[in-house]
Amino acid sequence: MVEQRFFFNKDALVIKGPKKSHALRMFMLAAVMICGVYICSVCLTQLGIQSRPRKLKMEIMEAPCKNPAIPYYEIPYVHYPEPNTYSRDECACTPVRFFSIVSMQRSGSGWFETLLNSHVNISSNGEIFSSKERRGNISAIIRALDKVYNLDWYSSAAKNDCTAAVGLKWMLNQGLMENHVKVAKYFSRRGVSLIFLFRRNLLRRLVSQLANDHDRNTKQLNGTHKAHVHSTNEANILARYKPRINTSELISTLRHTHKFITDAMGHFRNTRHIVLYYEDLVQNRTKLMDVLEFLRVPPRKLVSRHVKIHTRPLPKLVENWDDVYRSLEGTEYRSFLNANYDL
Ligand SMILES: *[C@@H]1O[C@H](CO)[C@@H](O)[C@H](O)[C@H]1NC(C)=O
Ligand SMILES: *[C@@H]1O[C@H](CO)[C@@H](O)[C@H](O)[C@H]1NC(C)=O
Ligand SMILES: *[C@@H]1O[C@H](CO)[C@@H](O)[C@H](O)[C@H]1NC(C)=O
Ligand SMILES: *[C@@H]1O[C@H](CO)[C@@H](O)[C@H](O)[C@H]1NC(C)=O
Numbered sequence: 001m002v003e004q005r006f007f008f009n010k011d012a013l014v015i016k017g018p019k020k021s022h023a024l025r026m027f028m029l030a031a032v033m034i035c036g037v038y039i040c041s042v043c044l045t046q047l048g049i050q051s052r053p054r055k056l057k058m059e060i061m062e063a064p065c066k067n068p069a070i071p072y073y074e075i076p077y078v079h080y081p082e083p084n085t086y087s088r089d090e091c092a093c094t095p096v097r098f099f100s101i102v103s104m105q106r107s108g109s110g111w112f113e114t115l116l117n118s119h120v121n122i123s124s125n126g127e128i129f130s131s132k133e134r135r136g137n138i139s140a141i142i143r144a145l146d147k148v149y150n151l152d153w154y155s156s157a158a159k160n161d162c163t164a165a166v167g168l169k170w171m172l173n174q175g176l177m178e179n180h181v182k183v184a185k186y187f188s189r190r191g192v193s194l195i196f197l198f199r200r201n202l203l204r205r206l207v208s209q210l211a212n213d214h215d216r217n218t219k220q221l222n223g224t225h226k227a228h229v230h231s232t233n234e235a236n237i238l239a240r241y242k243p244r245i246n247t248s249e250l251i252s253t254l255r256h257t258h259k260f261i262t263d264a265m266g267h268f269r270n271t272r273h274i275v276l277y278y279e280d281l282v283q284n285r286t287k288l289m290d291v292l293e294f295l296r297v298p299p300r301k302l303v304s305r306h307v308k309i310h311t312r313p314l315p316k317l318v319e320n321w322d323d324v325y326r327s328l329e330g331t332e333y334r335s336f337l338n339a340n341y342d343l
């Protein structure tokens with residue numbers, strides 16, 4: 001402390017003139033050196049004290065759920081949620097993947113989601129954003145997503161404790177496209193993977209949509225509207241209605257739908273994703289195993305009680321088929337006319 005007092009003593013620093021001896025100069029130099037070494041050593045000690053507990057804290061936070069089998073590039077997609085409403089108990093260290101099915105109405109996503117939910121380790125919570133309030137603004141959207149991914153969402157699909165993949169079904173027109181920039185940021189921050197599910201034949205999708213709209217108004221099944229059915233009897237009743245398609249806006253409708261899909265895939269191209277087409281899944285159920293692999297859940301046979309409504313060839317499903325044929329013949333959408341009749 002003697003050296004310090006000397007160093008900060010104003011009088012000592014202003015000493016000048018011929019009386020300043022060589023000895024005093026040497027003494028000051030020594031004092032500065034000692035002081036420097038002292039400050040340096042204090043700094044080092046403090047650094048040492050600080051860095052040790054920081055390392056300890058990291059270990060404490062990671063240790064309970066460390067899984068060396070997970071490769072480093074997968075780490076952003078592996079989560080260990082801690083629900084507010086219950087304890088995951090023995091499954092607390094079961095890694096959980098976050099996903100969202102991104103689709104459009106009448107594209108097989110209802111069927112697809114029941115298939116996923118037949119897997120013991122998958123919880124897909126349905127169209128949570130069909131509620132206008134939940135999708136009204138980005139903060140409401142994020143609050144809902146956080147609840148799903150924290151395993152706190154209550155739905156019939158929620159398996160909670162040993163869930164290894166949790167998600168929802170999000171239609172493009174349910175606030176996803178309007179908020180795509182912030183949602184993409186959220187997906188990247190939370191390590192969410194996307195399952196795009198679209199229909200190749202947009203004409204068949206349109207037929208399904210018109211028939212579904214019709215049933216919403218007429219409620220053909222004993223006075224209740226059903227978007228999906230579980231028996232061939234019900235399917236046959238719904239398939240009896242043949243919509244009439246307004247051909248003057250057919251091309252622009254198809255073009256608009258097509259653009260909506262390509263825009264969506266563009267907005268989320270940097271999010272980890274898989275692209276599925278309904279027709280491919282119907283023709284080749286093995287494609288479902290690609291989805292399980294994508295979600296990193298064990299392979300398993302998936303089942304659904306959904307029964308397909310429109311199984312007949314397209315010409316038999318549309319009231320004014322000849323008009324429709326004439327308007328699409330020779331256009332970029334002509335392939336929709338001749339697509340496989342089973343789809
Ligand atoms: C967002 O929506 C929620 C639910 O509708 C509402 O309570 C909240 O005030 C809205 N926030 C903003 C910033 O508009
Ligand atoms: C799947 O769920 C079962 C039943 O809850 C559980 O025993 C199993 O550990 C889970 N598997 C994975 C990979 O999470
Ligand atoms: C309508 O209700 C009757 C009597 O409950 C039942 O037998 C019939 O199967 C129902 N039909 C459909 C299409 O659900
Ligand atoms: C078909 O669409 C056109 C253009 O939107 C509209 O003017 C016309 O009224 C529609 N026709 C029918 C029968 O709905």
Ligand SMILES: *[C@@H]1O[C@H](CO)[C@@H](O)[C@H](O)[C@H]1NC(C)=O
Nearest residue numbers: 283284285286287288289290
């Ligand atoms: C069915 O899908 C699987 C998985 O994507 C693929 O390996 C296989 O080649 C497909 N089979 C046919 C007949 O396309």
